[in-house]
Amino acid sequence: MEEMPREQQVKFYQKGTYTVGNRLVNAKSRAVQSSITRNNSLTSGHRACQGCGEALGARYAIDAAMRACNNRVMAVNATGCLEVFTTPYPETSWQIPWLHSLFGNAAAVATGVAAATRVKGKPEIRIIAQGGDGGTTDIGFGCLSGMFERNDDVLYICYDNEGYMNTGVQRSSATPPTARTATTPAVGKEPGNVFGTGKNLPRIAMAHGIPYVATASVAALHDLEAKVTKAMSFRGARYIHIQVPCPLGWGSSPASTINVARLSVKCGLFPLFEAERGEVTSSVPIRNPIPVIDFLRTQRRFAHLMKGGEENERKIAKLQAIADENIRRYNLVRKEV
Amino acid sequence: MEHPFAITLDVGSSLANRTGSWRTSRPVYVKHLPPCNDTCPAGENIQAWLFRAEEGNYHLAWQEIMKNNPLPAIMGRACYHTCESVCNRARVDETVGIHAVERFLGDMAIANGWTVTIDKPVSGKKVLVVGSGPAGLSAAYHLTRLGHKAIIHEAAAQTGGLMRYGIPTYRLPRRVLDAEIARIEAMGVEVRLNRRVEDLGAAMAEEGADAVFLASGAQNTRLVDFPTDGSVQVRDAISLLREIEDKRAQLDIGKRVAVYGGGNVAIDAARSAIRLGAKEVIIVYRRTRATMPAHDFEVVEALEEGIELRVLRTIERIENGGLVLEERVLTDTNRSNPTGRFEYLEKVDTVVMALGQLVDNNSFLKGVPGLEFVGDGVKVDNLLRSGREGVWAGGDLIPAERNLTLAVGHGKLAARQIDAYLRGETYVHPPRGKIAKFEKLNSWYYADAPKTIQPALSLIRRQSGFEEVLGNLDESNALYEARRCMSCGNCFECDNCYGACPDNAIIKVGPGQGFEFKYDYCKGCGLCVTECPCGAIDMVPETI
Ligand SMILES: Cc1cc2nc3c(=O)[nH]c(=O)nc-3n(C[C@H](O)[C@H](O)[C@H](O)COP(=O)(O)OP(=O)(O)OC[C@H]3O[C@@H](n4cnc5c(N)ncnc54)[C@H](O)[C@@H]3O)c2cc1C
Ligand SMILES: Cc1ncc(C[n+]2csc(CCOP(=O)(O)OP(=O)(O)O)c2C)c(N)n1
Ligand code: SF4
Ligand code: SF4
Ligand code: SF4
Ligand code: SF4
Ligand SMILES: [Mg+2]
Numbered sequence: 001m002e003e004m005p006r007e008q009q010v011k012f013y014q015k016g017t018y019t020v021g022n023r024l025v026n027a028k029s030r031a032v033q034s035s036i037t038r039n040n041s042l043t044s045g046h047r048a049c050q051g052c053g054e055a056l057g058a059r060y061a062i063d064a065a066m067r068a069c070n071n072r073v074m075a076v077n078a079t080g081c082l083e084v085f086t087t088p089y090p091e092t093s094w095q096i097p098w099l100h101s102l103f104g105n106a107a108a109v110a111t112g113v114a115a116a117t118r119v120k121g122k123p124e125i126r127i128i129a130q131g132g133d134g135g136t137t138d139i140g141f142g143c144l145s146g147m148f149e150r151n152d153d154v155l156y157i158c159y160d161n162e163g164y165m166n167t168g169v170q171r172s173s174a175t176p177p178t179a180r181t182a183t184t185p186a187v188g189k190e191p192g193n194v195f196g197t198g199k200n201l202p203r204i205a206m207a208h209g210i211p212y213v214a215t216a217s218v219a220a221l222h223d224l225e226a227k228v229t230k231a232m233s234f235r236g237a238r239y240i241h242i243q244v245p246c247p248l249g250w251g252s253s254p255a256s257t258i259n260v261a262r263l264s265v266k267c268g269l270f271p272l273f274e275a276e277r278g279e280v281t282s283s284v285p286i287r288n289p290i291p292v293i294d295f296l297r298t299q300r301r302f303a304h305l306m307k308g309g310e311e312n313e314r315k316i317a318k319l320q321a322i323a324d325e326n327i328r329r330y331n332l333v334r335k336e337v
Numbered sequence: 338m339e340h341p342f343a344i345t346l347d348v349g350s351s352l353a354n355r356t357g358s359w360r361t362s363r364p365v366y367v368k369h370l371p372p373c374n375d376t377c378p379a380g381e382n383i384q385a386w387l388f389r390a391e392e393g394n395y396h397l398a399w400q401e402i403m404k405n406n407p408l409p410a411i412m413g414r415a416c417y418h419t420c421e422s423v424c425n426r427a428r429v430d431e432t433v434g435i436h437a438v439e440r441f442l443g444d445m446a447i448a449n450g451w452t453v454t455i456d457k458p459v460s461g462k463k464v465l466v467v468g469s470g471p472a473g474l475s476a477a478y479h480l481t482r483l484g485h486k487a488i489i490h491e492a493a494a495q496t497g498g499l500m501r502y503g504i505p506t507y508r509l510p511r512r513v514l515d516a517e518i519a520r521i522e523a524m525g526v527e528v529r530l531n532r533r534v535e536d537l538g539a540a541m542a543e544e545g546a547d548a549v550f551l552a553s554g555a556q557n558t559r560l561v562d563f564p565t566d567g568s569v570q571v572r573d574a575i576s577l578l579r580e581i582e583d584k585r586a587q588l589d590i591g592k593r594v595a596v597y598g599g600g601n602v603a604i605d606a607a608r609s610a611i612r613l614g615a616k617e618v619i620i621v622y623r624r625t626r627a628t629m630p631a632h633d634f635e636v637v638e639a640l641e642e643g644i645e646l647r648v649l650r651t652i653e654r655i656e657n658g659g660l661v662l663e664e665r666v667l668t669d670t671n672r673s674n675p676t677g678r679f680e681y682l683e684k685v686d687t688v689v690m691a692l693g694q695l696v697d698n699n700s701f702l703k704g705v706p707g708l709e710f711v712g713d714g715v716k717v718d719n720l721l722r723s724g725r726e727g728v729w730a731g732g733d734l735i736p737a738e739r740n741l742t743l744a745v746g747h748g749k750l751a752a753r754q755i756d757a758y759l760r761g762e763t764y765v766h767p768p769r770g771k772i773a774k775f776e777k778l779n780s781w782y783y784a785d786a787p788k789t790i791q792p793a794l795s796l797i798r799r800q801s802g803f804e805e806v807l808g809n810l811d812e813s814n815a816l817y818e819a820r821r822c823m824s825c826g827n828c829f830e831c832d833n834c835y836g837a838c839p840d841n842a843i844i845k846v847g848p849g850q851g852f853e854f855k856y857d858y859c860k861g862c863g864l865c866v867t868e869c870p871c872g873a874i875d876m877v878p879e880t881i
Contacts, residue, residue, distance in 0.1 A: 021832025033836035044858035045351030051862035093351040255863030
């Protein structure tokens with residue numbers, strides 16, 4: 001998978017290569033988000049914070065899915081910000097059929113909806129389950145693993161903001177080491193989240209051998225849309241893990257949401273790759289790599305690391321080692337960019 | 338409506354929830370002044386014409402240039418392109434090759450015979466323009482587009498001023514010069530050649546002119562005196578270049594030539610001497626290479642052609658067929674001081690003096706009542722008005738930098754002034770926008786794309802003739818180059834803002850029609866501002 005469509009890589013599009021649209025190329029080569037007729041599946045008036053990455057990522061993903069399957073999409077949502085800020089009864093921001101049941105059972109409910117469409121003979125209706133990292137990697141993990149194992153015909157999208165944001169920024173198993181949350185305060189001998197904990201859900205999904213797994217970022221729109229589109233071309237269980245910065249929980253400025261996501265990709269902490277049936281098939285090379293500290297510096301959840309001292313240096317070096325390992329594993333720094 | 342158990346409200350859309358009320362500052366679409374535009378002495382809207390060029394709409398691009406500058410093919414070659422020295426793209430990789438694209442467009446216009454329209458109805462007013470250099474031609478062109486009759490009096494046998502009698506052909510082929518001037522004449526500008534103005538009042542009366550633009554330039558060479566035994570021929574650069582224009586290669590300048598001076602004219606004289614058959618050309622200059630007023634790229638080209646620099650030297654005297662040079666030192670304040678040490682440059686056939694030009698104020702200018710001088714130049718105010726009502730002046734004639742592009746800019750400004758004057762109005766400068774600074778751009782979006790290098794003529798061909806040195810870009814290169822422009826401070830419809838808004842609070846109106854904010858829903862997060870590649874959105878505080 002490339003960060004942008006092939007057609008845009010020719011040398012003439014230096015200005016529009018990475019942008020959402022580009023008046024110089026045909027409409028097909030532009031992102032779905034550049035279209036006047038995009039679905040706006042998640043529309044205005046929602047109650048997400050200013051600059052919410054999750055609100056952005058969800059519109060990106062669902063609009064792309066809508067485009068990919070002729071607007072025949074139903075979504076099942078786990079509890080979390082994405083559910084709470086979009087549907088305070090009696091209002092909804094969703095412009096698609098949408099269901100909510102519980103925090104931990106979105107995958108199981110989606111399996112049921114998929115079964116219902118099969119029974120009713122409507123295979124053209126495609127089912128997406130979605131939730132936050134808490135709903136996915138923690139409480140919803142059992143249902144999700146079952147959905148993978150049975151290869152149910154559902155695309156599960158995790159919007160990873162690296163914590164339980166809706167209830168006040170508690171730690172989840174997707175919170176990175178050292179990050180300060182309400183439950184991992186920046187105090188004591190090991191301030192912030194501890195090293196050696198947490199799960200890497202994309203790799204766990206791969207271990208199930210399901211048809212398609214991908215990671216994506218709100219900072220790489222063309223890539224994100226291409227992955228959602230590709231996911232919709234498969235039947236069976238699919239998983240996309242999208243990193244969505246949370247200004248509130250991360251302590252970043254609302255205006256910098258996309259930039260923070262971009263830095264996360266550029267330093268190697270959030271690798272962009274895709275895998276089919278358990279094998280990595282492609283990764284997005286990093287354009288102009290940066291050290292992790294340039295990413296950490298943008299968020300108050302890492303502020304305690306910036307106070308200097310040997311201990312902090314060591315922690316930053318350990319985070320750098322994680323990034324370096326990603327770069328090696330997914331071959332993220334290579335000549336072609 | 339009947340509600341199920343425990344339900345009291347109808348289901349509705351969140352559009353009922355006006356989240357715009359959360360906002361403390363609001364995004365607004367703006368246009369800022371790109372640094373290139375700000376710096377172009379002719380006031381070109383470079384960003385705007387590159388915007389057209391990058392879509393392959395060369396005709397529109399050319400017309401956009403022509404709004405401000407009637408000589409794109411000439412400027413694309415001979416303008417010192419100060420625009421490029423401030424181009425923001427330099428901070429990403431290299432500057433945009435603005436002049437190369439300008440030249441490409443200018444040449445395309447000549448090849449296709451493109452013309453411009455007259456924008457205002459005929460006024461019946463006449464304006465006398467003295468001199469057909471770039472300043473005079475520009476004024477006449479703009480006056481014509483504004484509906485007035487422009488009549489040029491030109492002392493020389495041909496039009497163009499120093500573009501013809503100064504700039505050598507290897508930098509500006511005469512077919513290009515002729516074509517761009519012919520286009521201006523074809524618009525209805527009257528040119529009277531071999532017509533030296535001796536008495537301004539009489540010339541005005543003869544033409545029935547309602548206003549005058551003085552653009553007679555500065556063609557006297559500044560001379561310095563040093564003793565000579567007459568053993569080496571001394572000539573001035575301007576007359577030499579003029580003679581080359583008239584006689585071309587038949588001129589004999591000798592085998593070993595010294596050029597005295599460190600400006601662009603010195604470089605042109607030296608490079609011309611090589612082309613006239615001189616085997617050795619030595620530039621003698623009193624300061625260092627770094628402090629030479631000549632542009633560095635010109636010095637580099639001269640060195641490539643085998644010209645020698647003898648810096649920190651002045652000519653003391655001429656004797657026995659050679660030059661006695663004095664060594665100089667530079668002081669902290671960049672003064673060139675004598676050292677009392679001398680050296681001898683032997684066997685010099687010709688010394689060419691290129692120490693700058695002066696206005697000939699011993700001419701008709703003396704007889705114009707009210708006209709004042711500052712130094713050797715004609716005194717004008719910031720709107721180019723001279724001390725005499727109805728008389729404007731510009732180009733080399735006034736105290737300012739001396740280059741083609743500024744002369745063209747002066748011609749334009751004067752024409753707009755004169756237009757207002759003739760219509761009984763006052764001309765007001767349109768307000769200048771804020772500069773689109775690099776810091777306001779999100780340069781991540783600009784993929785690396787190094788500058789296209791214009792194909793340079795091989796050294797051998799360069800040294801032996803007056804053929805043009807720099808070639809043209811082909812179309813794909815020109816397009817590539819135009820697309821390197823980052824559109825600083827001006828929306829280029831990338832849809833980033835429209836895409837990046839988490840609140841779907843931006844309306845894309847349609848191609849060419851821009852975007853609008855839905856302030857009912859915009860929470861004022863500023864994401865659109867950060868993600869706009871070119872800095873075309875500002876955040877302004879809400880008044881509460
Ligand atoms: C060798 C040389 C190279 C140069 N190279 C460059 C370059 O590469 N790029 C650049 O930007 N600038 C260059 N310049 C500077 C540039 O040529 C001048 O700044 C520019 O031509 C000034 O334009 P102008 O219209 O004011 O005057 P001029 O071009 O000097 O034109 C004045 C005209 O007025 C006519 N005239 C004078 N007196 C009378 C009269 N009494 N009646 C009627 N007509 C009269 C003259 O014959 C002449 O045609 C160069 C100059 C020289 C000398
Ligand atoms: C069974 C259950 N436990 C706890 C909650 C409270 N709860 C609601 S949302 C949430 C956190 C959601 O975190 P995440 O899934 O990461 O989504 P985010 O809000 O971060 O987008 C919690 C703990 C609940 N709704 N149900
Ligand atoms: S808390 Fe974070 S995830 Fe939740 S709405 Fe605010 S920005 Fe979005
Ligand atoms: S990038 Fe374009 S608009 Fe910006 S300074 Fe350079 S030429 Fe001008
Ligand atoms: S991104 Fe949207 S909500 Fe944020 S400032 Fe821009 S228009 Fe307003
Ligand atoms: S983000 Fe793109 S479309 Fe929006 S104002 Fe800036 S240049 Fe124009
Ligand atoms: Mg979360």
